[in-house]
């Protein structure tokens with residue numbers, strides 16, 4: 001596994017102008033990760049490379065998990081089954097790690113199918129950890145801010161983008177809602193065919209993911225100004241293949257990228273660091289002083305992006 005890093009300076013005022021361009025300060029540090037090197041050699045991915053394990057450990061308290069747009073093969077169901085299996089094999093109580101898994105989907109039919117399937121499969125089972133299913137719109141979640149330690153999304157944003165008119169805006173709204181309900185210290189985990197190792201994926205990261213995080217920031221900016229909201233920032237780990245050359249149908253060599261897993265972490269910012277991190281000089285501060293003489297404004301702190309690629 002190889003790592004490289006870059007910091008993306010997130011200029012909030014550019015969003016207000018409708019200009020989504022990010023100011024990128026690239027700083028690349030290719031380096032080997034010895035911990036997982038053995039497994040990369042034989043082509044397999046060791047458990048230490050599995051993002052989900054990284055996200056839910058260490059278990060300082062049971063985690064709450066939400067899956068949005070779960071479809072009829074919900075990741076949350078697999079997670080519950082894996083935890084129950086782990087419990088049987090290790091005697092570690094599954095509910096000490098995770099005590100709530102809520103899977104939501106827009107479609108009543110999907111939710112009804114999942115509920116019926118679970119009833120059939122768990123009839124007579126003594127396992128207590130089970131996913132629950134709810135018919136909800138991911139663009140407008142009724143959960144309080146900072147509720148879930150892990151928010152899962154697989155394929156729904158990708159599918160939505162096929163709507164040329166409203167797809168992008170719907171995706172931004174969903175990322176905004178996922179960002180809002182994720183607990184401080186928790187993470188959003190997105191599985192997408194748009195791999196940021198290629199330009200199309202990087203554009204999606206900027207247009208959809210950063211825009212969603214900025215929208216969530218804008219929503220609480222007034223409360224932050226009045227020191228009535230907690231300070232937090234974001235970092236992103238991108239797990240995915242760097243791409244390999246394959247032959248297309250015309251026998252031409254093209255680069256092929258697999259899906260990527262994005263782990264978007266919501267990190268607490270200590271109050272004494274907040275001023276420095278959230279305040280930035282107004283662009284025109286040299287020439288025009290604002291009415292109250294304030295030359296700074298609140299912006300979303302830079303999002304640190306780290307690529308973890310697999311051969």
Ligand SMILES: C[S@@+](CC[C@H](N)C(=O)[O-])C[C@H]1O[C@@H](n2cnc3c(N)ncnc32)[C@H](O)[C@@H]1O
Nearest residue numbers: 069070071105106107137138139154155156159
């Ligand atoms: C492409 S499927 C992905 C399903 C599943 N995550 C998977 O990987 O197989 C997209 C799912 O998102 C649901 N969906 C679409 N818009 C939604 C919305 N606004 N809120 C919640 N779910 C939505 C659809 O009903 C569908 O089940």
